[in-house]
Amino acid sequence: MAAKPRIKDVAERAGVSAATVSFVLNDVEGARVAPETRDRIRAAAKELGYRPNTVARGLRTQRTQMIGFISDEIATTPFAGQMIQGAHDAAHKAGYLLLMINTGQSADEQHLAAQALVQRQIDGAIVATMYHQMVEVPTELASTPRVVLDAKPQNDAVSYVVPDEAGGATAVMGELIAAGHHRIGHVTERNEPIAKGLRLQAYRESLRKNALPEDPALIEEDEANAHGGYRAVLRLLDSADPPTAVFCYNDRMAMGAYRAAAERGLKIPEDLSVAGYDNQQLISDALSPGLTTAALPHYHMGVWAVETLLATLSSTKPIEPQAHLMPCPLVRRHSIAPPRR
Numbered sequence: 001m002a003a004k005p006r007i008k009d010v011a012e013r014a015g016v017s018a019a020t021v022s023f024v025l026n027d028v029e030g031a032r033v034a035p036e037t038r039d040r041i042r043a044a045a046k047e048l049g050y051r052p053n054t055v056a057r058g059l060r061t062q063r064t065q066m067i068g069f070i071s072d073e074i075a076t077t078p079f080a081g082q083m084i085q086g087a088h089d090a091a092h093k094a095g096y097l098l099l100m101i102n103t104g105q106s107a108d109e110q111h112l113a114a115q116a117l118v119q120r121q122i123d124g125a126i127v128a129t130m131y132h133q134m135v136e137v138p139t140e141l142a143s144t145p146r147v148v149l150d151a152k153p154q155n156d157a158v159s160y161v162v163p164d165e166a167g168g169a170t171a172v173m174g175e176l177i178a179a180g181h182h183r184i185g186h187v188t189e190r191n192e193p194i195a196k197g198l199r200l201q202a203y204r205e206s207l208r209k210n211a212l213p214e215d216p217a218l219i220e221e222d223e224a225n226a227h228g229g230y231r232a233v234l235r236l237l238d239s240a241d242p243p244t245a246v247f248c249y250n251d252r253m254a255m256g257a258y259r260a261a262a263e264r265g266l267k268i269p270e271d272l273s274v275a276g277y278d279n280q281q282l283i284s285d286a287l288s289p290g291l292t293t294a295a296l297p298h299y300h301m302g303v304w305a306v307e308t309l310l311a312t313l314s315s316t317k318p319i320e321p322q323a324h325l326m327p328c329p330l331v332r333r334h335s336i337a338p339p340r341r
Helices: 007-014 018-025 035-048 056-059 082-093 108-121 165-178 194-207 226-237 250-261 298-314
Strands: 067-072 097-102 122-137 146-153 159-163 185-191 221-222 244-249 273-278 290-297 321-325
Touching: 007 035, 018 035, 035 097, 035 290, 056 097, 067 082, 082 097, 082 122, 082 146, 082 226, 097 108, 122 290, 122 298, 146 244, 146 298, 159 165, 159 298, 165 185, 165 194, 165 273, 165 290, 185 194, 185 250, 221 226, 226 244, 226 250, 244 250, 250 273, 298 321
Parallel strands: 067 097, 067 122, 122 146, 146 159, 159 321, 185 221, 185 244, 244 273, 273 290
Antiparallel strands: none
C-alpha cells in the first residue's frame, strides 16, 4: 500500500517549509503567506491527496470541528428534512461536521444521544423538533454551547428559532381579502399545538383589521390531514351561508378541501378559493390548480441555528440568548380568485 502523504511531502511539492504548509492548511490566523503561495500549497495538497490530521488539530485547538444534531423524528419524515439540509450546508461551509442522531421522540433516547455526543467532544449542539413546540433540552448538554431549532426551550435559557406562524397566516389572509373575499372559512386541527393558536389568532385579527365580521360558524376543527380537511370543508360548504374562500391550517387539510369542493361541483378557484400553510412538498405544487400557501422556512431555520451556534463558539464574550422568528413567505400559485358572489 502507498504511504499516506505527509505535510513534508506537500512542502517539497510546493517548494516551501513544512511550517508554512501547516499555517495555510490549518487556517492559522495572522499567518503572513502570500496568496499565490497559499494557492500553490493547496494545489500541491490536492494533487498528493493530503488531508490534515483532525485529531492532532483538535488537540492543538481544543476543537473537534463537530456539531451534534439531536432530532425527534426529522430524519424519518421528508416534511421537515430541509432543516437538516440547511444545518448541514451551514456547517459544511464553516468546515464543521454535523453528527445527527434521531431519537424517535423518546426522552430516554434523547438523553443517551446527548451523552454520546458529549463523550465525542462535540463543539456545540442543536436540539431540533419536527414541528413548533416546547422542548426540554437534555441536561447532559448543560456545559455545551447549544441552540434549539423549531422549538422553544422549556428548561434552558438558550437561543432558539421558530417559524413566524402568525406572520404567515396574516399574509395568507391578506391575499384572500385582497381578492375580494368577505366570508372566509378557517379549518384547523383538533389538537392544541402552538401553531394552531397563532394561526387562528392571525385569522381573527385579519378579519378585525379589515372590518369583516367574525362568524364562529366559519371555523371548523378536525384531524390535521386530508380526511379531516375534507370533512371540515364539507361542513362549511353545506352550511346555510357557506364561505367563498377557505384558509386551511396546513396543506394536507387543503388537499381535502379540493376533494370536498369537487364533490359539491365547485371549481377552484372560480367557485371556491383555497389557501394552505406549510408549502409541503408533493402537495402544494402537485394539486391542480397549484395551492397558494405560506412556506415553513425549514432550510433557513437550519442555517440560522448553525450560524448562531458558530457565532457563540467564536465569541470571546458571553452572548445573550436570541429568540428568532423566521418569516414564513407567501407562495402564490393559482388557488385564489375573486368570488363569484
